[in-house]
Amino acid sequence: MKIALTYNLKKKDDTKPADYFSECDSAETISAIVAALKKKGHHVEAIDVEYPRLFSYFRENSVDMVFNIAEGQSGRFRESEVPAILDYLNIPYTGSNTFSLALALNKALTKKILKAENIPTPNFQVFLKGTEELSPELKFPLIVKPNCEGSAKGINKKNVVHNAADLFKRVREILDTYHQEALVEEFIEGRELTVGILENGKPKVLPILEIDFSGCRNSGEYFYSWKMKEHQGNKRLGLVPVFHCPARLDKETEERVKDVALKTHRAVGCLDISRTDIRLDKFNTPYVLEINPLPGLDPKESNFPIMAYADGMQYEDLIEAIILNASERKGLN
Ligand SMILES: Nc1ncnc2c1ncn2[C@@H]1O[C@H](COP(=O)(O)OP(=O)(O)O)[C@@H](O)[C@H]1O
Numbered sequence: 354m355k356i357a358l359t360y361n362l363k364k365k366d367d368t369k370p371a372d373y374f375s376e377c378d379s380a381e382t383i384s385a386i387v388a389a390l391k392k393k394g395h396h397v398e399a400i401d402v403e404y405p406r407l408f409s410y411f412r413e414n415s416v417d418m419v420f421n422i423a424e425g426q427s428g429r430f431r432e433s434e435v436p437a438i439l440d441y442l443n444i445p446y447t448g449s450n451t452f453s454l455a456l457a458l459n460k461a462l463t464k465k466i467l468k469a470e471n472i473p474t475p476n477f478q479v480f481l482k483g484t485e486e487l488s489p490e491l492k493f494p495l496i497v498k499p500n501c502e503g504s505a506k507g508i509n510k511k512n513v514v515h516n517a518a519d520l521f522k523r524v525r526e527i528l529d530t531y532h533q534e535a536l537v538e539e540f541i542e543g544r545e546l547t548v549g550i551l552e553n554g555k556p557k558v559l560p561i562l563e564i565d566f567s568g569c570r571n572s573g574e575y576f577y578s579w580k581m582k583e584h585q586g587n588k589r590l591g592l593v594p595v596f597h598c599p600a601r602l603d604k605e606t607e608e609r610v611k612d613v614a615l616k617t618h619r620a621v622g623c624l625d626i627s628r629t630d631i632r633l634d635k636f637n638t639p640y641v642l643e644i645n646p647l648p649g650l651d652p653k654e655s656n657f658p659i660m661a662y663a664d665g666m667q668y669e670d671l672i673e674a675i676i677l678n679a680s681e682r683k684g685l686n
Protein backbone atom coordinates (compact mmCIF):
# COMPACT_ATOMS: atom_id res chain seq x y z
CA MET A 354 0.00 0.00 0.00
CA LYS A 355 1.10 3.60 -0.53
CA ILE A 356 0.89 5.26 2.87
CA ALA A 357 1.50 8.82 4.09
CA LEU A 358 2.34 9.23 7.77
CA THR A 359 1.00 12.57 9.04
CA TYR A 360 2.55 13.95 12.24
CA ASN A 361 3.60 17.08 14.11
CA LEU A 362 7.25 16.94 15.09
CA LYS A 363 8.42 17.76 18.60
CA LYS A 364 10.85 20.66 18.20
CA LYS A 365 13.39 22.45 20.37
CA ASP A 366 12.53 26.14 20.71
CA ASP A 367 13.63 28.07 23.78
CA THR A 368 11.32 30.99 22.94
CA LYS A 369 8.28 28.76 23.62
CA PRO A 370 6.97 27.53 27.03
CA ALA A 371 8.64 24.29 28.24
CA ASP A 372 5.49 22.23 27.56
CA TYR A 373 4.70 23.79 24.15
CA PHE A 374 5.62 20.72 22.08
CA SER A 375 4.77 18.06 24.69
CA GLU A 376 1.90 16.56 22.69
CA CYS A 377 3.95 16.31 19.49
CA ASP A 378 5.89 13.25 18.35
CA SER A 379 9.62 12.65 18.49
CA ALA A 380 11.84 11.87 15.51
CA GLU A 381 12.35 8.39 17.06
CA THR A 382 8.60 7.66 16.95
CA ILE A 383 8.32 8.82 13.33
CA SER A 384 11.30 6.66 12.26
CA ALA A 385 9.93 3.65 14.14
CA ILE A 386 6.52 3.87 12.42
CA VAL A 387 8.14 4.38 9.00
CA ALA A 388 10.43 1.36 9.58
CA ALA A 389 7.49 -0.77 10.77
CA LEU A 390 5.39 0.11 7.70
CA LYS A 391 8.32 -0.63 5.37
CA LYS A 392 8.92 -3.95 7.12
CA LYS A 393 5.32 -4.87 6.33
CA GLY A 394 5.96 -4.13 2.65
CA HIS A 395 4.34 -0.70 2.36
CA HIS A 396 5.66 2.32 0.54
CA VAL A 397 5.64 5.19 3.02
CA GLU A 398 6.33 8.91 3.14
CA ALA A 399 6.35 10.90 6.37
CA ILE A 400 4.70 14.35 6.26
CA ASP A 401 5.16 16.95 8.99
CA VAL A 402 1.78 18.64 8.70
CA GLU A 403 3.01 22.20 9.05
CA TYR A 404 0.99 24.51 6.80
CA PRO A 405 1.04 24.56 3.74
CA ARG A 406 3.00 21.33 3.26
CA LEU A 407 0.00 19.07 3.79
CA PHE A 408 -2.02 20.64 0.99
CA SER A 409 0.78 20.62 -1.55
CA TYR A 410 1.67 17.02 -0.71
CA PHE A 411 -1.83 15.70 -1.31
CA ARG A 412 -2.22 17.82 -4.45
CA GLU A 413 0.85 16.17 -5.93
CA ASN A 414 0.60 12.63 -4.51
CA SER A 415 -2.15 10.07 -4.30
CA VAL A 416 -2.03 7.59 -1.42
CA ASP A 417 -4.08 4.53 -0.43
CA MET A 418 -4.15 5.39 3.27
CA VAL A 419 -2.94 8.03 5.72
CA PHE A 420 -1.48 6.81 9.00
CA ASN A 421 -2.47 9.77 11.12
CA ILE A 422 -0.84 10.67 14.41
CA ALA A 423 -0.94 14.45 13.92
CA GLU A 424 -1.77 16.44 17.03
CA GLY A 425 -2.66 19.51 14.93
CA GLN A 426 -1.51 23.10 15.14
CA SER A 427 -3.61 24.92 17.72
CA GLY A 428 -6.93 25.32 19.45
CA ARG A 429 -9.40 22.91 20.99
CA PHE A 430 -10.15 21.18 17.66
CA ARG A 431 -6.48 20.77 16.71
CA GLU A 432 -6.51 16.96 16.55
CA SER A 433 -9.38 17.15 14.04
CA GLU A 434 -7.56 19.43 11.61
CA VAL A 435 -5.84 16.71 9.55
CA PRO A 436 -8.84 14.31 9.51
CA ALA A 437 -11.09 17.21 8.41
CA ILE A 438 -8.80 17.99 5.47
CA LEU A 439 -8.56 14.28 4.59
CA ASP A 440 -12.35 13.90 4.73
CA TYR A 441 -12.66 16.89 2.40
CA LEU A 442 -10.17 15.32 -0.01
CA ASN A 443 -11.82 11.89 0.38
CA ILE A 444 -8.60 10.22 1.52
CA PRO A 445 -8.92 7.34 4.04
CA TYR A 446 -6.99 7.59 7.30
CA THR A 447 -6.33 5.51 10.38
CA GLY A 448 -7.85 6.23 13.76
CA SER A 449 -10.77 8.24 15.00
CA ASN A 450 -12.72 10.79 13.00
CA THR A 451 -12.92 14.57 13.44
CA PHE A 452 -15.85 14.34 15.82
CA SER A 453 -14.38 11.81 18.27
CA LEU A 454 -10.98 13.52 18.29
CA ALA A 455 -12.51 16.89 19.18
CA LEU A 456 -14.79 15.31 21.78
CA ALA A 457 -12.01 13.39 23.53
CA LEU A 458 -9.87 16.53 23.69
CA ASN A 459 -12.65 18.18 25.72
CA LYS A 460 -12.39 16.33 29.02
CA ALA A 461 -15.49 17.85 30.66
CA LEU A 462 -17.76 17.16 27.69
CA THR A 463 -16.48 13.58 27.52
CA LYS A 464 -17.19 13.19 31.25
CA LYS A 465 -20.79 14.34 30.75
CA ILE A 466 -21.22 11.55 28.21
CA LEU A 467 -19.57 9.04 30.54
CA LYS A 468 -21.92 10.04 33.37
CA ALA A 469 -24.91 9.62 31.04
CA GLU A 470 -23.64 6.13 30.18
CA ASN A 471 -23.17 5.25 33.87
CA ILE A 472 -19.42 4.97 33.43
CA PRO A 473 -17.71 6.09 36.66
CA THR A 474 -15.69 9.32 36.32
CA PRO A 475 -14.59 11.64 39.14
CA ASN A 476 -17.13 14.31 40.19
CA PHE A 477 -16.23 17.60 38.58
CA GLN A 478 -16.95 21.25 37.96
CA VAL A 479 -15.84 23.54 35.14
CA PHE A 480 -14.52 27.03 35.93
CA LEU A 481 -14.75 29.58 33.12
CA LYS A 482 -13.91 32.72 35.09
CA GLY A 483 -12.45 31.64 38.41
CA THR A 484 -15.13 33.56 40.31
CA GLU A 485 -17.73 30.77 40.35
CA GLU A 486 -18.78 29.23 43.65
CA LEU A 487 -17.32 25.82 44.37
CA SER A 488 -20.02 23.15 44.27
CA PRO A 489 -20.64 21.77 47.80
CA GLU A 490 -20.76 18.29 46.22
CA LEU A 491 -17.03 18.29 45.52
CA LYS A 492 -14.85 16.89 48.27
CA PHE A 493 -11.17 17.82 48.77
CA PRO A 494 -8.53 16.90 47.72
CA LEU A 495 -9.31 18.19 44.24
CA ILE A 496 -7.18 18.35 41.10
CA VAL A 497 -7.23 21.28 38.66
CA LYS A 498 -6.52 20.63 34.97
CA PRO A 499 -6.74 22.61 31.74
CA ASN A 500 -9.87 21.18 30.10
CA CYS A 501 -8.48 20.73 26.58
CA GLU A 502 -4.82 19.71 26.87
CA GLY A 503 -2.99 16.39 26.76
CA SER A 504 0.40 15.00 27.82
CA ALA A 505 -0.33 16.35 31.33
CA LYS A 506 0.27 19.93 30.14
CA GLY A 507 -0.39 22.28 33.04
CA ILE A 508 -0.64 19.38 35.51
CA ASN A 509 1.88 19.32 38.33
CA LYS A 510 1.79 18.51 42.02
CA LYS A 511 0.59 22.10 42.83
CA ASN A 512 -2.62 21.18 40.99
CA VAL A 513 -3.72 18.84 43.77
CA VAL A 514 -5.32 21.20 46.27
CA HIS A 515 -6.65 20.74 49.78
CA ASN A 516 -8.48 24.04 50.39
CA ALA A 517 -10.51 26.69 48.54
CA ALA A 518 -7.76 29.34 48.57
CA ASP A 519 -5.28 27.07 46.78
CA LEU A 520 -8.00 25.83 44.45
CA PHE A 521 -8.96 29.29 43.19
CA LYS A 522 -5.31 30.35 42.89
CA ARG A 523 -4.54 27.36 40.68
CA VAL A 524 -7.77 27.77 38.67
CA ARG A 525 -6.80 31.36 37.84
CA GLU A 526 -3.28 30.30 36.88
CA ILE A 527 -4.69 27.69 34.49
CA LEU A 528 -7.16 30.19 32.97
CA ASP A 529 -4.36 32.75 32.44
CA THR A 530 -1.75 30.33 31.12
CA TYR A 531 -3.83 28.09 28.87
CA HIS A 532 -6.59 30.54 27.87
CA GLN A 533 -9.28 27.92 28.38
CA GLU A 534 -11.61 26.70 31.09
CA ALA A 535 -10.27 24.80 34.11
CA LEU A 536 -11.62 21.37 34.98
CA VAL A 537 -11.74 20.66 38.71
CA GLU A 538 -12.14 17.03 39.73
CA GLU A 539 -12.11 15.00 42.89
CA PHE A 540 -8.63 13.53 43.25
CA ILE A 541 -8.89 9.74 43.30
CA GLU A 542 -6.27 8.20 45.56
CA GLY A 543 -5.38 4.73 44.34
CA ARG A 544 -3.77 2.82 41.54
CA GLU A 545 -3.06 4.34 38.15
CA LEU A 546 -4.19 2.16 35.23
CA THR A 547 -4.32 2.68 31.51
CA VAL A 548 -6.22 0.45 29.10
CA GLY A 549 -5.42 0.00 25.42
CA ILE A 550 -8.01 -0.97 22.86
CA LEU A 551 -6.98 -2.15 19.42
CA GLU A 552 -9.69 -3.00 16.94
CA ASN A 553 -9.46 -6.04 14.75
CA GLY A 554 -12.89 -6.13 13.15
CA LYS A 555 -14.15 -5.46 16.66
CA PRO A 556 -12.50 -3.75 19.66
CA LYS A 557 -10.03 -5.89 21.60
CA VAL A 558 -8.84 -4.89 25.06
CA LEU A 559 -5.09 -5.38 25.58
CA PRO A 560 -3.55 -6.43 28.91
CA ILE A 561 -4.07 -3.58 31.39
CA LEU A 562 -1.03 -1.47 32.27
CA GLU A 563 -0.52 -0.38 35.88
CA ILE A 564 1.89 2.47 36.52
CA ASP A 565 3.29 2.43 40.04
CA PHE A 566 4.71 5.75 41.24
CA SER A 567 5.44 4.63 44.80
CA GLY A 568 9.21 4.47 44.09
CA CYS A 569 9.17 8.12 42.89
CA ARG A 570 8.06 9.67 46.19
CA ASN A 571 11.51 11.14 46.95
CA SER A 572 11.27 13.20 43.76
CA GLY A 573 8.13 14.85 45.16
CA GLU A 574 6.10 13.59 42.18
CA TYR A 575 3.48 10.96 42.92
CA PHE A 576 1.21 10.76 39.87
CA TYR A 577 1.44 11.10 36.06
CA SER A 578 2.28 14.81 36.18
CA TRP A 579 3.85 16.72 33.29
CA LYS A 580 7.29 16.38 34.89
CA MET A 581 6.78 12.64 35.34
CA LYS A 582 5.77 12.16 31.67
CA GLU A 583 8.44 14.47 30.29
CA HIS A 584 11.33 12.98 32.29
CA GLN A 585 10.05 9.42 32.69
CA GLY A 586 12.98 7.04 33.25
CA ASN A 587 15.35 9.76 34.53
CA LYS A 588 17.07 8.06 37.48
CA ARG A 589 18.88 11.24 38.60
CA LEU A 590 15.52 12.98 39.08
CA GLY A 591 14.06 9.85 40.69
CA LEU A 592 11.30 9.74 38.07
CA VAL A 593 11.32 6.00 37.53
CA PRO A 594 7.78 4.63 37.63
CA VAL A 595 7.42 0.85 37.61
CA PHE A 596 5.21 -0.67 34.91
CA HIS A 597 3.18 -3.80 35.54
CA CYS A 598 1.55 -5.29 32.47
CA PRO A 599 -0.75 -7.08 33.05
CA ALA A 600 -1.75 -5.01 36.07
CA ARG A 601 -1.82 -6.65 39.49
CA LEU A 602 -5.60 -7.03 39.70
CA ASP A 603 -7.94 -9.82 40.71
CA LYS A 604 -9.96 -11.30 37.85
CA GLU A 605 -13.20 -9.55 38.78
CA THR A 606 -11.58 -6.09 38.99
CA GLU A 607 -9.70 -6.73 35.75
CA GLU A 608 -12.96 -7.51 33.95
CA ARG A 609 -14.63 -4.42 35.43
CA VAL A 610 -11.76 -2.16 34.33
CA LYS A 611 -11.75 -3.66 30.81
CA ASP A 612 -15.51 -3.26 30.54
CA VAL A 613 -15.36 0.39 31.56
CA ALA A 614 -12.62 1.10 28.98
CA LEU A 615 -14.57 -0.65 26.24
CA LYS A 616 -17.73 1.29 27.07
CA THR A 617 -15.72 4.53 27.02
CA HIS A 618 -14.19 3.68 23.62
CA ARG A 619 -17.69 3.04 22.24
CA ALA A 620 -19.33 6.05 23.92
CA VAL A 621 -16.78 8.42 22.38
CA GLY A 622 -16.93 6.58 19.03
CA CYS A 623 -13.20 5.88 18.80
CA LEU A 624 -11.88 3.90 15.84
CA ASP A 625 -8.93 1.49 15.46
CA ILE A 626 -7.12 2.46 18.66
CA SER A 627 -7.61 4.23 21.98
CA ARG A 628 -6.11 4.38 25.47
CA THR A 629 -8.29 5.10 28.48
CA ASP A 630 -6.71 6.49 31.67
CA ILE A 631 -8.25 5.16 34.86
CA ARG A 632 -7.79 5.52 38.61
CA LEU A 633 -8.91 2.65 40.80
CA ASP A 634 -10.10 3.80 44.24
CA LYS A 635 -9.89 1.85 47.47
CA PHE A 636 -13.25 0.19 46.77
CA ASN A 637 -11.91 -1.00 43.39
CA THR A 638 -14.17 1.35 41.43
CA PRO A 639 -12.48 2.25 38.13
CA TYR A 640 -12.87 5.99 37.56
CA VAL A 641 -12.25 7.07 33.96
CA LEU A 642 -10.12 10.24 33.77
CA GLU A 643 -10.02 10.57 29.99
CA ILE A 644 -9.71 8.69 26.69
CA ASN A 645 -6.86 9.23 24.22
CA PRO A 646 -7.75 8.40 20.60
CA LEU A 647 -4.16 9.30 19.55
CA PRO A 648 -2.08 7.51 22.18
CA GLY A 649 1.70 7.91 22.04
CA LEU A 650 3.42 5.27 19.88
CA ASP A 651 7.05 5.64 20.91
CA PRO A 652 8.29 2.03 20.70
CA LYS A 653 10.30 2.31 23.94
CA GLU A 654 8.63 5.01 26.04
CA SER A 655 4.91 5.01 25.32
CA ASN A 656 2.26 3.19 27.31
CA PHE A 657 0.38 1.74 24.33
CA PRO A 658 3.22 -0.32 22.79
CA ILE A 659 4.00 -1.76 26.26
CA MET A 660 0.45 -3.19 26.32
CA ALA A 661 0.75 -4.52 22.75
CA TYR A 662 4.06 -6.25 23.63
CA ALA A 663 2.40 -7.84 26.67
CA ASP A 664 -0.19 -9.23 24.26
CA GLY A 665 2.59 -10.90 22.24
CA MET A 666 2.78 -8.37 19.42
CA GLN A 667 5.89 -6.86 17.87
CA TYR A 668 5.90 -3.11 17.20
CA GLU A 669 5.34 -3.64 13.46
CA ASP A 670 2.34 -5.90 14.18
CA LEU A 671 0.75 -3.10 16.18
CA ILE A 672 1.26 -0.58 13.37
CA GLU A 673 -0.01 -3.06 10.76
CA ALA A 674 -3.09 -3.87 12.87
CA ILE A 675 -4.07 -0.20 12.83
CA ILE A 676 -3.64 -0.04 9.04
CA LEU A 677 -5.61 -3.27 8.49
CA ASN A 678 -8.54 -2.20 10.62
CA ALA A 679 -8.70 1.21 8.93
CA SER A 680 -8.50 -0.44 5.48
CA GLU A 681 -11.46 -2.66 6.26
CA ARG A 682 -13.46 0.43 7.12
CA LYS A 683 -12.47 2.19 3.88
CA GLY A 684 -15.48 3.65 2.19
CA LEU A 685 -17.64 3.01 5.23
CA ASN A 686 -17.32 6.33 7.05
N1 LIG B 1 -9.14 12.96 39.25
C1 LIG B 1 -7.90 12.49 39.35
N2 LIG B 1 -7.55 11.73 40.41
C2 LIG B 1 -6.27 11.25 40.54
N3 LIG B 1 -5.30 11.51 39.64
C3 LIG B 1 -5.60 12.26 38.57
C4 LIG B 1 -6.91 12.79 38.36
N4 LIG B 1 -6.90 13.49 37.21
C5 LIG B 1 -5.66 13.41 36.72
N5 LIG B 1 -4.86 12.69 37.53
C6 LIG B 1 -3.43 12.37 37.34
O1 LIG B 1 -2.91 13.24 36.35
C7 LIG B 1 -2.55 12.50 35.16
C8 LIG B 1 -2.90 13.28 33.91
O2 LIG B 1 -4.30 13.53 33.87
P1 LIG B 1 -5.19 13.22 32.61
O3 LIG B 1 -6.58 13.63 32.94
O4 LIG B 1 -4.98 11.84 32.15
O5 LIG B 1 -4.64 14.28 31.57
P2 LIG B 1 -3.69 14.20 30.27
O6 LIG B 1 -4.60 14.36 29.11
O7 LIG B 1 -2.85 15.39 30.34
O8 LIG B 1 -2.97 12.89 30.31
C9 LIG B 1 -3.30 11.18 35.31
O9 LIG B 1 -2.68 10.15 34.57
C10 LIG B 1 -3.25 10.95 36.82
O10 LIG B 1 -1.98 10.49 37.24
Ligand SMILES: [Mg+2]
Pocket residue numbers: 504505630643
Ligand atom coordinates in the same frame (compact mmCIF):
# COMPACT_ATOMS: atom_id res chain seq x y z
MG1 LIG C 1 -3.93 11.07 30.48
